[in-house]
Amino acid sequence: MTEKQEKILKSALELFAKEGYHATSTSKVANNAGVSEGLIFRHFKNKEGLLMAILKEGENKLNELFADIVMESDPQEVVRKAIELPFIVPESEYEFWGLQYKLKWEIEMDYSHKTEPLTMALALAFVKLNYESPQQEAEFLTLSLDAIGAALIKRSMANADKMKSFLLKKYGL
Amino acid sequence: MTEKQEKILKSALELFAKEGYHATSTSKVANNAGVSEGLIFRHFKNKEGLLMAILKEGENKLNELFADIVMESDPQEVVRKAIELPFIVPESEYEFWGLQYKLKWEIEMDYSHKTEPLTMALALAFVKLNYESPQQEAEFLTLSLDAIGAALIKRSMANADKMKSFLLKKYGL
DNA sequence: TTTTTTAATGTGAGTACTTACTTACTATTA
DNA sequence: TAATAGTAAGTAAGTACTCACATTAAAAAA
Numbered sequence A, B: 001m002t003e004k005q006e007k008i009l010k011s012a013l014e015l016f017a018k019e020g021y022h023a024t025s026t027s028k029v030a031n032n033a034g035v036s037e038g039l040i041f042r043h044f045k046n047k048e049g050l051l052m053a054i055l056k057e058g059e060n061k062l063n064e065l066f067a068d069i070v071m072e073s074d075p076q077e078v079v080r081k082a083i084e085l086p087f088i089v090p091e092s093e094y095e096f097w098g099l100q101y102k103l104k105w106e107i108e109m110d111y112s113h114k115t116e117p118l119t120m121a122l123a124l125a126f127v128k129l130n131y132e133s134p135q136q137e138a139e140f141l142t143l144s145l146d147a148i149g150a151a152l153i154k155r156s157m158a159n160a161d162k163m164k165s166f167l168l169k170k171y172g173l
Numbered sequence C: 001t002t003t004t005t006t007a008a009t010g011t012g013a014g015t016a017c018t019t020a021c022t023t024a025c026t027a028t029t030a
Numbered sequence D: 001t002a003a004t005a006g007t008a009a010g011t012a013a014g015t016a017c018t019c020a021c022a023t024t025a026a027a028a029a030a
Helices: A003-019 A026-033 A037-044 A047-070 A075-088 A091-106 A112-128 A134-153 A160-170 B003-019 B026-033 B037-044 B047-070 B075-088 B091-106 B112-128 B134-153 B160-170
Strands: none
Touching (some): A003 A037, A003 A091, A026 A037, A075 A112, A075 A160, A091 A134, A091 B091, B003 B026, B003 B091, B037 B047, B047 B091
16 A cells, blocks of 8 residues: 555545545545546546445444454443443544445445444343343344444534443443 | 426435435436426526425424424323334335435534424423433434434334334333 | 666546536416 | 516536556566
8 A cells, every 4th residue: 555545545535524425526536635636546446446445444443343342251341342332432533434424325335234243242242131132132222322423423412421321321331 | 386396306306315416417307307407496596405495395394203292291102102203104205214314414414403302302201201311311212213214214124113112112112 | 786677656638528507598377 | 568487508617537658666687
């Protein structure tokens, strides 16, 4: 990965996040990155290839975040770490994750599998904790945490800390 | 609202939902509606005006859906109706609501106020039902139901009925 | 180590096509 | 008769992408 290649990716991420994928032209990306437009196509084949590179990075980062949860054996800790997950994302990464949410709707693709590792880890934890419907409980919590993540990134949640402690209490933690 | 005006709105909704706002050109909308392109600009001023008309319609429809809940006095029924809300949306309206979700991310705007009537009704219900943190409970449920709606519209929820009865049980209904 | 060859990285001007929007005009209705 | 609804043919500015060429870096040969 050359220096200019990284600059292209960084500019594309920034602009796609700010304006949207379709609203951002390859020439804007090139200008922002300080490279010739042709270079984008040399490295990423076409505009969609550029998008895919960013999307792939998102999936990798997500799995990194999940790794800590999936490897935890104590079921109480699995639930705690899952709940805390959206709240530990630093503000500096909001732009990046905002793009991931945006693209979920902007381009058609199956995204449900991306949260599957989390749902499975939670289901197992809820089984161990003798919840009545562990699978449903896990699916519901995954969905809810996804929504909380979205609200945080959009800065539309009034009091994040309150929500976090409310949730921890709700799940007996 | 003339016949052609309605055709334009219907076509725009359909195409914006399918391809996205930025990816849909005004000429495509005009062709799909069987109308000259200029007419779009006569009636809606510009492309964004067309979008705003659709967005306004979405907010109205949402308030219609909320009306039944807000007017309910029995707190148990408020919670039940809120939980059932995403599940009663007919499949024929999925395209319409999918666009509303999509636009939430595609154009920058404050959407949090749109679900506020629901949150307030739920908060009041949870107060009456002696929940410990009624406000948090209401915000959380609103957020979760929004996520469930999104999952339904994207057809990414394996078993909707199971999720519904799980939720009703969870809230003692 | 120096020279030569090969391949990868990068450019800038061009391509054909599409974009949102305008304008000058006609048809329809109140 | 005056406003409103509607059209067809424009416009200038983008659009994603290509191509012939220049620069740089790595590998191979001397």
